[in-house]
Amino acid sequence: MYLWKCWRDTRSFFLVFLIGAAIVMPVAAVVCKGTGLVQEFGADAFQATFGLLLIAVALGLAAIGAIHEFGDKTAHFLFTKPRTRAYFVWVSWSVGLGELLAIAAVNFLAGWLTLLRFSKNPLHSPVIGPITPQLIEDLIMAIYTYSLAYSLTAVLRSGLKGLGAALGIVFGLPFLAIAVRWRWHINLPIPTSPIGHLSLVASDLTWIFIALLFVFGAQVVIERGEV
Amino acid sequence: MSELAIGVSGLTKMYGRLLAVKGLNLNVPRGSIYGFLGRNGAGKTSTIKMLLGLTRPASGSAHVLGMDVHTSRLPILRRTAFVSEKKNLPPSLTPAELVRFSRGFYPTWLDKAVEKYARLLEIPMGQRFERLSNGNQTKVFLLLALAQGAELLILDEPTTALDPVSVDQLLRVLAADGADRGTTVFFSSHQLEEVEQIAEHVGMIEGGRLLMESRLDDVKNDFRVITAAGSDLPREISSQVLSVEVKENFYRYVIAKDGESYARDLARNGATVTHVAALRLREIFLELVRKEKLCTSGNAGETPVLSSSSF
Numbered sequence: 001m002y003l004w005k006c007w008r009d010t011r012s013f014f015l016v017f018l019i020g021a022a023i024v025m026p027v028a029a030v031v032c033k034g035t036g037l038v039q040e041f042g043a044d045a046f047q048a049t050f051g052l053l054l055i056a057v058a059l060g061l062a063a064i065g066a067i068h069e070f071g072d073k074t075a076h077f078l079f080t081k082p083r084t085r086a087y088f089v090w091v092s093w094s095v096g097l098g099e100l101l102a103i104a105a106v107n108f109l110a111g112w113l114t115l116l117r118f119s120k121n122p123l124h125s126p127v128i129g130p131i132t133p134q135l136i137e138d139l140i141m142a143i144y145t146y147s148l149a150y151s152l153t154a155v156l157r158s159g160l161k162g163l164g165a166a167l168g169i170v171f172g173l174p175f176l177a178i179a180v181r182w183r184w185h186i187n188l189p190i191p192t193s194p195i196g197h198l199s200l201v202a203s204d205l206t207w208i209f210i211a212l213l214f215v216f217g218a219q220v221v222i223e224r225g226e227v
Numbered sequence: 228m229s230e231l232a233i234g235v236s237g238l239t240k241m242y243g244r245l246l247a248v249k250g251l252n253l254n255v256p257r258g259s260i261y262g263f264l265g266r267n268g269a270g271k272t273s274t275i276k277m278l279l280g281l282t283r284p285a286s287g288s289a290h291v292l293g294m295d296v297h298t299s300r301l302p303i304l305r306r307t308a309f310v311s312e313k314k315n316l317p318p319s320l321t322p323a324e325l326v327r328f329s330r331g332f333y334p335t336w337l338d339k340a341v342e343k344y345a346r347l348l349e350i351p352m353g354q355r356f357e358r359l360s361n362g363n364q365t366k367v368f369l370l371l372a373l374a375q376g377a378e379l380l381i382l383d384e385p386t387t388a389l390d391p392v393s394v395d396q397l398l399r400v401l402a403a404d405g406a407d408r409g410t411t412v413f414f415s416s417h418q419l420e421e422v423e424q425i426a427e428h429v430g431m432i433e434g435g436r437l438l439m440e441s442r443l444d445d446v447k448n449d450f451r452v453i454t455a456a457g458s459d460l461p462r463e464i465s466s467q468v469l470s471v472e473v474k475e476n477f478y479r480y481v482i483a484k485d486g487e488s489y490a491r492d493l494a495r496n497g498a499t500v501t502h503v504a505a506l507r508l509r510e511i512f513l514e515l516v517r518k519e520k521l522c523t524s525g526n527a528g529e530t531p532v533l534s535s536s537s538f
Contacts, residue, residue, distance in 0.1 A: 001327065001328050001329075001330065001332065002328075002331075004327070004328065005328045008319075008320070009317070073313065073315040074316060076281060076309075076313065077311065077316055079280075080281065080311075082302075082304040082305040082332055082333070083332065084301065226281065226283065227276065227281040227282065
């Protein structure tokens with residue numbers, strides 16, 4: 001029942017972005033028909049839209065999902081149901097994550113099928129080479145951003161505050177890392193970039209683990225919080 | 228099985244430096260309708276929140292349906308229905324969707340009760356919650372609580388925003404539900420007439436302290452107002468005498484216990500007792516609060532916690 005409610009709260013947002021994810025590349029291909037742009041820059045455009053779309057979806061889902069559940073006004077209703085608060089935190093997060101992955105899958109499939117009409121190797125850019133690793137990075141970045149924004153929204157009990165704080169961290173951290181490197185010559189890890197001497201796969205797994213830690217942190221705060 | 232639906236001992240709650248509930252003791256018998264009375268800010272909602280595990284006490288213990296609220300939160304919530312003081316529910320859901328959402332949490336859910344109370348309380352089940360009137364929003368809350376098939380109903384100011392007809396309907400429903408299924412109803416209110424209408428037991432709280440807990444019938448039987456004429460009649464406040472007002476040679480006593488015998492004593496001491504009457508719950512409440520205010524301002528010594536041991 002709670003799964004249904006999470007779906008009910010986010011379905012409009014999800015469906016709008018799902019449709020967007022399905023049509024963005026085909027529409028772009030139709031618009032650019034005959035120009036040769038798709039053959040030349042299609043893979044790059046696809047990779048860029050994939051990343052942007054997923055970040056937008058991640059922030060949106062995080063802000064509307066958690067605020068429906070843990071906002072000051074209705075928390076008493078939810079938290080007097082006979083389930084642990086951890087259950088509510090993780091189920092709500094999982095529904096959003098599922099929707100994020102579904103949008104990513106649809107966008108990937110639509111982009112891949114569109115590019116396949118123009119190239120035998122659709123996931124290869126004439127400019128930057130294979131785009132698959134970057135698509136994976138984009139997906140991990142989206143999961144990281146979603147978990148961060150979700151946790152902040154849940155803890156701050158406000159979609160707007162959570163969104164603002166997450167945006168600040170996601171976009172502020174690279175600048176902070178640059179400043180620290182410039183001033184003290186220390187390399188701070190930036191989300192989804194390799195961490196120290198770890199391999200790319202190990203770094204990606206670490207970033208996913210950090211994303212899960214955010215949600216766990218939110219769970220602990222919510223469990224200890226008073227309504 | 229514990230005889231008490233709710234047993235609270237020495238419960239204390241602090242918000243920062245503010246002491247909201249001070250060493251509260253409550254005994255709510257199973258199957259009873261218990262009116263928890265107090266002014267705004269008296270500590271009613273804080274107490275209820277502690278009973279439901281929404282907030283943690285600083286000290287003391289509380290048991291609901293025989294289970295410790297600290298260690299058995301989920302089993303308690305499975306068997307307890309709650310109507311919050313804040314009548315807010317997810318705004319975009321319709322009452323029908325809220326029923327669908329809530330049903331899955333409770334094995335004791337009563338679909339027939341949904342139909343019955345939706346019809347009785349005239350709730351538009353297909354309209355979004357945010358578009359319902361305040362009264363209908365409150366009714367949705369009550370519908371969800373009543374349909375839960377709970378052993379214990381905890382209602383925090385349940386009649387807020389209801390019109391008199393709806394209040395009357397609700398009180399009848401609560402009384403009938405209590406009688407039919409043996410549900411314990413614990414409801415907070417400052418609408419004393421409503422409490423008087425259906426409650427069997429009352430507890431009065433002021434400034435986080437319990438002023439009195441008793442059967443309503445005992446309260447009504449015990450408390451008396453006596454008017455007497457005479458000179459040099461007693462003016463002392465005690466656990467029996469809640470207040471004395473003197474105007475020239477006329478005395479007005481509010482007596483907490485054995486009013487009739489006190490009146491006889493006055494007559495024996497030369498007073499002309501002109502009037503002995505029972506007090507309404509509202510008057511009793513006002514007297515107790517007045518007494519408590521005198522005590523806490525240091526003008527009248529320790530306030531007695533009155534309690535009839537009829538449970």
